[in-house]
Amino acid sequence: MKFDTLIVGGGLSGLTCGIALAKRGKRVAIVAGGQNTLHFYGGSMELLGNVNGKDVDNPIEAIAQLNENHPYSKIGADSVAELAKKAKALLADVGIQTIGDATHNHYRITPMGTTKPAWLTIDGMATSDKADQLPWNKVSLVYLEGFIDYPIDFAANGIRQMGVQVETPTISLDCLKRARRSATEMRPTNLAKIFASTSAVAQLAQAINNSCGDADAVLIPAVLGIDNDDVCNMLKAQVNKPLFFLATLPPAVTGVRINAALRHYFQMLGGRYILGDTACKVVTNGDTVTEIRTTKLLDMPLQADNYVIATGSFMSRGLVADFEHVYEPLIGLDTNAPDDHEKWSQYGMMGDQPYMSYGVMTDGNFHPLKDGKTLTNAFAIGQILGGHNPVVMGDGTGVSMITALAVANQIK
Amino acid sequence: MNNKNNHYDVIVIGGGITGAGVARDCAMRGLSVLLLERFDYTNGATGRNHGLMHSGARYAVTDKESATECIEENMILRKIASHCVEETDGLFITLPEDDLGYQKTFVEACRAAGIRADIIDPAEARIMEPSVNPDLIGAVRVPDASIDPFRLTVANVVDAQLHGADSLNYHEVTELIISQNRVVGVKARDMYTGEVKEFYADVTINAAGIWGMLIARLAGITINMFPAKGALLIFGHRVNKMVINRCRKPANADILVPDDTVCVIGTTSDRVPIETVDDMRVTDEEVRVLLAEGEKLAPSLATTRILRGYAGVRPLVAADNDPSGRSISRGIVCLDHEERDGMAGFITIVGGKMMTYRLMAQIATDMACSKLGKNAVCETATTPLPGSEQQKPASGKQAFAINAAEGRHGTFASKIKYESDTDRAMVCECEGVSVAEIRYAVENQHVPNLVSLRRRTRVGMGTCQGKLCACRAASLLGRFSGNIAKAQCDLAQFLDERWKGVKPVAWGSALREAQLTATIYQGLCGLDKAIARKEDEK
Numbered sequence: 001m002k003f004d005t006l007i008v009g010g011g012l013s014g015l016t017c018g019i020a021l022a023k024r025g026k027r028v029a030i031v032a033g034g035q036n037t038l039h040f041y042g043g044s045m046e047l048l049g050n051v052n053g054k055d056v057d058n059p060i061e062a063i064a065q066l067n068e069n070h071p072y073s074k075i076g077a078d079s080v081a082e083l084a085k086k087a088k089a090l091l092a093d094v095g096i097q098t099i100g101d102a103t104h105n106h107y108r109i110t111p112m113g114t115t116k117p118a119w120l121t122i123d124g125m126a127t128s129d130k131a132d133q134l135p136w137n138k139v140s141l142v143y144l145e146g147f148i149d150y151p152i153d154f155a156a157n158g159i160r161q162m163g164v165q166v167e168t169p170t171i172s173l174d175c176l177k178r179a180r181r182s183a184t185e186m187r188p189t190n191l192a193k194i195f196a197s198t199s200a201v202a203q204l205a206q207a208i209n210n211s212c213g214d215a216d217a218v219l220i221p222a223v224l225g226i227d228n229d230d231v232c233n234m235l236k237a238q239v240n241k242p243l244f245f246l247a248t249l250p251p252a253v254t255g256v257r258i259n260a261a262l263r264h265y266f267q268m269l270g271g272r273y274i275l276g277d278t279a280c281k282v283v284t285n286g287d288t289v290t291e292i293r294t295t296k297l298l299d300m301p302l303q304a305d306n307y308v309i310a311t312g313s314f315m316s317r318g319l320v321a322d323f324e325h326v327y328e329p330l331i332g333l334d335t336n337a338p339d340d341h342e343k344w345s346q347y348g349m350m351g352d353q354p355y356m357s358y359g360v361m362t363d364g365n366f367h368p369l370k371d372g373k374t375l376t377n378a379f380a381i382g383q384i385l386g387g388h389n390p391v392v393m394g395d396g397t398g399v400s401m402i403t404a405l406a407v408a409n410q411i412k
Numbered sequence: 413m414n415n416k417n418n419h420y421d422v423i424v425i426g427g428g429i430t431g432a433g434v435a436r437d438c439a440m441r442g443l444s445v446l447l448l449e450r451f452d453y454t455n456g457a458t459g460r461n462h463g464l465m466h467s468g469a470r471y472a473v474t475d476k477e478s479a480t481e482c483i484e485e486n487m488i489l490r491k492i493a494s495h496c497v498e499e500t501d502g503l504f505i506t507l508p509e510d511d512l513g514y515q516k517t518f519v520e521a522c523r524a525a526g527i528r529a530d531i532i533d534p535a536e537a538r539i540m541e542p543s544v545n546p547d548l549i550g551a552v553r554v555p556d557a558s559i560d561p562f563r564l565t566v567a568n569v570v571d572a573q574l575h576g577a578d579s580l581n582y583h584e585v586t587e588l589i590i591s592q593n594r595v596v597g598v599k600a601r602d603m604y605t606g607e608v609k610e611f612y613a614d615v616t617i618n619a620a621g622i623w624g625m626l627i628a629r630l631a632g633i634t635i636n637m638f639p640a641k642g643a644l645l646i647f648g649h650r651v652n653k654m655v656i657n658r659c660r661k662p663a664n665a666d667i668l669v670p671d672d673t674v675c676v677i678g679t680t681s682d683r684v685p686i687e688t689v690d691d692m693r694v695t696d697e698e699v700r701v702l703l704a705e706g707e708k709l710a711p712s713l714a715t716t717r718i719l720r721g722y723a724g725v726r727p728l729v730a731a732d733n734d735p736s737g738r739s740i741s742r743g744i745v746c747l748d749h750e751e752r753d754g755m756a757g758f759i760t761i762v763g764g765k766m767m768t769y770r771l772m773a774q775i776a777t778d779m780a781c782s783k784l785g786k787n788a789v790c791e792t793a794t795t796p797l798p799g800s801e802q803q804k805p806a807s808g809k810q811a812f813a814i815n816a817a818e819g820r821h822g823t824f825a826s827k828i829k830y831e832s833d834t835d836r837a838m839v840c841e842c843e844g845v846s847v848a849e850i851r852y853a854v855e856n857q858h859v860p861n862l863v864s865l866r867r868r869t870r871v872g873m874g875t876c877q878g879k880l881c882a883c884r885a886a887s888l889l890g891r892f893s894g895n896i897a898k899a900q901c902d903l904a905q906f907l908d909e910r911w912k913g914v915k916p917v918a919w920g921s922a923l924r925e926a927q928l929t930a931t932i933y934q935g936l937c938g939l940d941k942a943i944a945r946k947e948d949e950k
Contacts, residue, residue: 040928042936110938111883112900146834148847149880151887153896158942180833183813184841249880250932315927321919342696345918345926349911350904350940353930355923391934 002303003029003272005411006292008279008330009310009318011036013382013400015262017308019090020408022269029272029302031279031294037316037383037396041255042116042247043125043222044108045091045098045401047084048072049117049394055131056117058103059398060084069336069387071399074364075406083409087401088120094265095228096258097123107131111151111247113158117394122254124232126219126244138165140215140241142208145172146180149188149249150221169211175200192226192253201231205238217242222254228261282307282331284370288377289331306377306411309333309360309368310404313383319358326358328384333360334369336386352392359386366407379407413578420444420578422780423598423613425585425627426620427451428458429561429766432568433773433792434619439575440795441777441788446611447569447577448600450584452864454565456621458766459867460692460724462644462678463671464655465489465497465557466767469504469529470662472521473514478743479525481768486555488770488793489564495799495822496564500670502556502655503541504529505548507708510660515550518659522554529554543652543710556655558671561766562867563820566857567797570824574798581858583609588616588630594756595631595749604860615780618760619772622689622727628760633753635760636730639689641723643698644678645706645917648717648875651675656709665705673842673874674719677706684725694721694916717921719877720913729763744768746775750783757783799824811836816844820870821852828852839888840881842874850885854892862886862902863909877910879929883937904943907933 005021007014010032021028048059048066056062063070063077072080084102091098098120100106107115109126121127128134139159143152156166175194179185194200201224212218222245225232236243247254267273274294281293283301291301311318311330320329321344326337337344337358344355360368360380367374381403383396390396420443424435427449435447449455468482490497506512515531522529530553537551538544544551569579580600587599589610597612618627625637650670658666664680680698699721706713729745745763749755761776774790781788799822813836818825828848830836835848853859853868862885865871871885872878878885882903890899907929914922933939 037931040931040936110936110941112937112939112942114938114941116938116941146837148834148837148839148884148887151883153887153890154900154942157896157900177833181836183811183836183838183846186837247936249883250936252936313927314924315931317924321923323919341919344923345915347693347912347915349908349926349930350934350943353926355918356927356930391930394935396931396935 001300003027004304005306005308006302006304007031007308007310008292009312009316009382010263010273010275011310011312011316011382011400012038012262012397013404014308014310015266016087016090016401016404017310017381017408018266018271019094019262019269020405021411022266022271026411027270029274030266031274031277031292031302033278034276036259037312038255038259039251041252041258042108042110043245043252043254044118044121045087045397046117046394047102047119047398047402049105050392055105057105059105059119060103067387071385071387071403074366075402079406080402083402083405084119086405091120094261096261099123099127109134109159109246111155111249113155113161119398124229124236124245125222125254126246132162134159134162134164136164136216138167138215140212140218141166141168142212142218142220143168143170144176144191144221145170146176146186147191147221148186151249155246167213167215171204171207171211173200173203173207175203187251188221188223188248188253189226189251189256191223195224195231196226198234201235202238205235208239208243212241215241217244219244219246221246221248222252223248224253226253226256228257279330284331284375287373287375289375306379308407309378309380309384310382311384313359314355316383318384321355328360331368331370333380334372335360352389356389356391357386360384365410366403379410381407414576415444415446415578418611420446420611420613421615421784423448423611423616425598425616425618426624427453427565427569427581428456428619428621429454429565429568429769430621430761430764430772431619432565432572433769434617434761434776435572435577435579436568436575437773437777437790437792438780439572439577440791441781441786443780443784443786445572445577446613447572447579448583448585448598449581450603450623452581452867453569453858454562454867456623457724457726458561458565460722461561461642461766462667462669462676463558463561464667464669465559466765467502467554467556468525468527469502469518469522469554469556470657470667472525472527473518474662475743476521476525478765479521479527481771482765483525483527485768485771486557489559490557492793492796493559493564493567493800494796495819496560496567498558500556500558500654502554502657503537503544504552504554504657504659505537505544505709506550506659507545508547508549510658512550515552515659519552527554541652541654541656543712544656545708545711550659552659556657558655558669560672563799566868567799569858571798579858582860585627588758590631593754595758614757615783616758617776617780618758619776621762622686622725624727624760624762625686631749631755631758633749633755635747635762637686637762638728638730639684639686640726640728641682641684641692642679642726643694643702643721643723644676645699645702645721646719647675647677647713648719648921649674651710651712651716658709665702666709668706668709672870677702677709677713689725692723692725693912694723696916699916718917719875719922720910721916722913727762744772744775746772746779748779798822813838813844813846813849817846817849827856839884840871840874842876842881843870845869845871845881847888850888851892854889859889862889862899862906865889866906872906872910877914877925877929878906879925879932882906900942904939
């Protein structure tokens with residue numbers, strides 16, 4: 001089977017790249033294992049949130065402070081700014097409306113009641129323009145009885161510390177009764193399936209209206225809208241106060257929605273999404289990749305003019321660490337990790353862990369290196385790229401989308 | 413507090429298994445008792461070992477006295493602590509590189525010590541324990557078992573209290589109050605509030621394990637102890653169902669124990685300076701030894717996820733007439749400091765093993781009784797601990813979490829109240845811990861923080877190592893204890909404490925899972941920021 005471009009990895013970067021190419025009429029296939037890191041999503045894309053321990057206001061300006069190995073440094077600030085606009089437009093195209101832009105971060109509110117710099121936030125999520133201030137005097141933080149994947153007391157505590165009065169009414173809905181009776185059903189995506197029904201949404205709206213006295217705004221866990229945001233808008237229309245969503249513990253309903261929206265759009269453009277399969281072998285010849293085999297289509301080589309590796313970091317198995325080495329398991333690409341596992345991490349969990357910045361080596365155009373030589377028809381994008389710590393710098397989703405679009409631009 | 417006048421017959425220092433056992437024995441003999449622990453119960457060596465209930469076979473050849481003590485206590489614990497024990501039995505295997513001739517010596521020594529030891533065919537051994545190294549050339553079956561030291565200790569503390577004892581964890585003894593060559597009490601600092609309190613007693617029993625050396629120093633007394641670090645690794649699931657030992661002279665990393673949902677390989681043994689015992693970290697060299705030797709017992713360990721490493725410190729004691737420390741005893745040492753050092757009202761109980769804690773407690777309590785002129789018989793060998801009053805219920809038709817809770821709390825599980833749907837909600841899927849069990853533990857089992865909650869309920873101890881359940885449990889702890897801000901800090905400390913164990917094995921799936929945990933708590937949740945904000949306020 002021959003394609004123009006074959007992408008390995010069906011997460012945020014793989015789908016972004018696939019859509020950009022398919023839109024230009026390219027024949028694209030994505031090999032996707034299944035779940036990806038969008039399932040751990042906080043409701044916002046982050047372009048660049050923190051540099052040298054300080055929150056970033058203007059991500060584009062802050063790129064100048066990054067070291068040369070950061071993916072944005074390879075692209076250049078001006079191009080990142082251009083691509084950031086395209087990323088926002090691409091999300092809008094697939095049906096994900098966002099607020100925010102690349103020249104001025106806003107803040108998302110975390111499940112712990114803290115704020116984090118954000119670039120694009122899904123419309124309807126709770127946000128603020130300031131790190132330590134919220135746009136309300138009094139909020140009603142709704143607790144759905146039995147939903148323990150939402151640390152409401154921590155969220156309330158954090159919001160109170162920003163000078164906002166918080167009340168936490170408990171809502172007990174009949175439509176959740178069956179889920180509540182099970183020990184393990186009250187999880188975010190299960191709730192989203194229940195709230196796909198209009199009668200369940202109406203119940204929720206009525207309960208909110210009955211319990212949220214004089215608050216300026218209502219905050220509820222983001223457990224609505226697994227397919228699209230129709231039910232979110234329906235709820236907002238029925239609640240008689242401004243209503244915003246707060247991220248929950250994983251799996252993130254908003255992340256699942258983005259993933260599905262990107263995938264459906266890609267498929268609508270004619271892209272092939274080979275779901276539930278895993279690339280297991282890549283054949284190279286000199287400086288080019290010639291074919292890819294997958295575990296389920298072993299007898300059918302997949303070939304393309306260009307190959308994009310978007311397999312993610314350790315948690316997605318795009319990188320693997322054994323006792324002695326960090327390696328890229330698919331092609332054996334060169335990585336920037338030292339061969340001494342004691343150096344990979346350090347005590348103090350919340351510190352800047354070295355392993356977080358490991359990834360494959362590439363040239364300035366994201367062609368990966370194997371044994372010191374570039375593979376000229378291959379690219380690496382997303383979290384498999386090293387040179388940055390996404391949890392410390394707040395740039396994970398940004399790097400995924402921006403490098404995906406940068407590479408799509410290069411593919412003729 | 414049961415005792416209002418601040419004066420006790422006995423103060424016990426140290427909330428490990430020995431101190432908890434002493435407190436229980438004293439209380440059962442009608443003495444008024446106060447138990448003081450610096451951190452949480454089981455924080456020291458009690459919580460940092462294999463969880464192996466020795467049959468004594470390991471010591472049979474080299475130390476018959478210890479072996480005999482072990483088997484006797486082993487049989488007692490099966491009866492009095494049945495809810496803490498899993499009767500797995502154990503194998504002592506001979507590998508091609510070992511001397512098969514040792515097996516005969518071993519079996520004879522076991523039998524001489526009163527330990528049942530059956531030589532079995534290697535093929536039979538592989539059927540009994542499919543994870544065992546298939547190259548084995550010999551196998552002996554012995555009555556080893558698996559025991560939960562957290563449950564065992566808490567059951568002793570709870571029973572001491574039921575018999576009128578007072579118990580304070582997070583209270584550090586900072587001073588012994590001495591009057592005319594007699595220890596008459598202690599000063600203890602509340603680790604949370606910083607408040608220093610005085611408590612008085614006729615007899616003070618030092619049961620602080622390796623820290624007992626420092627407690628004795630407070631009275632100007634030297635005890636010649638040798639801190640011996642033992643490192644262990646926990647694997648992500650239960651590879652073996654029987655304890656697997658090497659049939660050779662005791663050496664490094666030759667015991668693999670199944671514990672609840674996981675298994676543990678250990679240990680190493682290295683002398684360490686006393687100054688370092690509060691911060692034991694597993695070294696790379698120890699990890700290498702543990703893995704290399706562990707794979708020889710059960711080859712599948714090579715491909716099993718390592719959850720974490722940890723290390724404890726054995727309180728080995730040199731005989732008093734041997735300051736060089738060459739003749740170190742693993743036996744029980746009970747020192748009457750009046751006789752030995754001219755310091756009345758002060759006893760140290762140390763040495764021994766977790767296995768023999770009850771006997772150690774009996775010996776120390778006997779000595780305390782004779783000092784107090786009290787004539788009471790020890791009943792700890794026959795009276796079941798709370799939770800083990802009756803045989804385990806033959807359940808299985810109930811919800812997973814209720815079964816799991818019965819396994820953990822024995823007959824006490826009936827006190828866990830499932831009053832609402834939410835009470836049944838699963839907090840920790842790996843270990844089957846419900847909201848109701850968390851509340852029960854917070855309200856009844858001295859749970860000042862999330863790490864203590866883990867020890868009481870096993871929340872966060874399973875395969876996922878607290879990925880989502882840590883947040884759920886912290887949130888519930890905040891709600892049930894009423895201190896939400898503290899519970900949030902506890903969450904960060906809990907994750908950091910877990911990371912301390914993961915760091916030495918941070919490659920393979922351990923590294924992968926660590927990245928996921930960091931992505932959730934640092935990335936998605938911004939927990940680091942919540943903690944930073946809290947620290948700014950201080």
